[in-house]
Amino acid sequence: MNISGAQPSIWERLTRIKSSEKVGSSYLFSGPPGCGKEWCAVEFSKLINCETSSTSICNSCPSCKKFSTLQHENLNLVFPLPSISNSKGLDDPIKSIGKEDYESVLQMIDLKSKDPFVKIKLSNARRIIINSIRYLRKILYLKSQNNGRKIVIIFDAHLMSEGAGESANALLKILEEPPGNTTLILVTDKKSKLPLTIISRCQQIDFTSLAFDKVRELVENDQVSNDRATQLAMLSNGNMHLAKEFVLNDFDKPLEEAFRIVKSLTLLDENEWRNSINSFSMLAFRKPEEFVFKMSLVQMWISLASKFKHNKNDAEFFNEYFDTFEQFNDKYPNADFFEINNLFESAILALNQNLYMPLFIIDMMISLQTLLKGEKPKIII
Numbered sequence: 001m002n003i004s005g006a007q008p009s010i011w012e013r014l015t016r017i018k019s020s021e022k023v024g025s026s027y028l029f030s031g032p033p034g035c036g037k038e039w040c041a042v043e044f045s046k047l048i049n050c051e052t053s054s055t056s057i058c059n060s061c062p063s064c065k066k067f068s069t070l071q072h073e074n075l076n077l078v079f080p081l082p083s084i085s086n087s088k089g090l091d092d093p094i095k096s097i098g099k100e101d102y103e104s105v106l107q108m109i110d111l112k113s114k115d116p117f118v119k120i121k122l123s124n125a126r127r128i129i130i131n132s133i134r135y136l137r138k139i140l141y142l143k144s145q146n147n148g149r150k151i152v153i154i155f156d157a158h159l160m161s162e163g164a165g166e167s168a169n170a171l172l173k174i175l176e177e178p179p180g181n182t183t184l185i186l187v188t189d190k191k192s193k194l195p196l197t198i199i200s201r202c203q204q205i206d207f208t209s210l211a212f213d214k215v216r217e218l219v220e221n222d223q224v225s226n227d228r229a230t231q232l233a234m235l236s237n238g239n240m241h242l243a244k245e246f247v248l249n250d251f252d253k254p255l256e257e258a259f260r261i262v263k264s265l266t267l268l269d270e271n272e273w274r275n276s277i278n279s280f281s282m283l284a285f286r287k288p289e290e291f292v293f294k295m296s297l298v299q300m301w302i303s304l305a306s307k308f309k310h311n312k313n314d315a316e317f318f319n320e321y322f323d324t325f326e327q328f329n330d331k332y333p334n335a336d337f338f339e340i341n342n343l344f345e346s347a348i349l350a351l352n353q354n355l356y357m358p359l360f361i362i363d364m365m366i367s368l369q370t371l372l373k374g375e376k377p378k379i380i381i
Contacts, residue, residue, distance in 0.1 A: 025178035030191040031207025034239035039116030049148040079155040080125035093131040127162035133170040140179040150182040157186035158193035175201040209238025258301035281358040306337035334374030
């Protein structure tokens with residue numbers, strides 16, 4: 001499947017932009033996780049610079065081939081990096097990080113060129129550093145010796161707002177005085193975390209979650225059986241990142257793991273509470289990606305429990321878990337599933353807000369107990 005099949009309406013709009021020869025200086029691609037925004041940003045960059053067609057990607061010209069490997073001289077990728085000592089930002093910050101991190105970045109870029117749903121993100125990188133934006137200012141205003149249009153893709157653009165927001169302020173200066181023959185594409189799951197001054201200076205392209213059949217087809221491309229692909233497509237709820245996690249981790253029974261987590265968060269035993277608080281706090285600190293994955297698992301499980309409650313046919317591919325869903329719904333007949341889902345979404349967001357996670361998790365567990373009763377929780381933090 002190509003991007004035109006995964007996000008047809010979005011791609012049709014971008015194709016019209018290219019064919020009209022009115023490519024803008026800045027775009028904001030926003031939407032839920034795993035919906036193909038980053039994939040679309042790379043493909044749009046390829047389309048803009050294709051040497052043989054104005055309405056489609058040929059994938060055979062030198063420019064298309066270079067963009068396909070993410071190695072085109074006109075392409076600049078920006079993503080979260082660990083802090084570095086070079087405060088002036090005159091050198092490429094990717095080359096200024098530690099050797100191990102640098103090799104990991106190169107490997108992830110290579111993997112992403114083969115699989116558009118691979119995330120380029122180091123475990124010790126929580127924000128887009130000011131050095132990355134300063135380096136952009138250095139290179140974008142230089143006269144290019146290459147044909148074609150310069151492209152900047154900023155992955156996880158909302159992470160420019162972390163800390164004092166100096167990266168966002170630095171980018172704003174570029175957007176206010178855009179360099180010629182250049183397009184910046186900001187990609188984010190969390191548009192609301194970007195300053196309005198940045199949002200207002202970008203043409204906004206709003207994505208929706210991938211359709212069920214699109215996720216199933218993409219998962220089948222990973223040599224997954226049809227039945228298994230159907231199950232994972234339902235579990236992922238339109239999020240290919242989550243579906244990929246299931247495939248890559250050979251997670252045969254994700255629902256069992258999700259229910260184990262739900263049980264650990266809902267038990268009232270004092271020792272169990274203490275263990276859950278400690279384990280999840282340490283997980284958030286040491287392995288943030290795994291913490292996000294587990295919170296997403298719980299969201300998935302809660303969504304299926306809600307579907308089962310309202311219509312058992314919606315969960316027909318999970319017959320083996322019917323008794324578990326039924327027991328859960330019998331125990332919590334007034335559970336506010338919508339707010340519970342939002343609660344776990346806030347846990348994912350908390351990682352990037354530098355909150356004190358033990359206190360946050362205590363608040364989350366208390367709020368969960370209240371929402372399971374159908375009541376409104378009190379805000380502690």
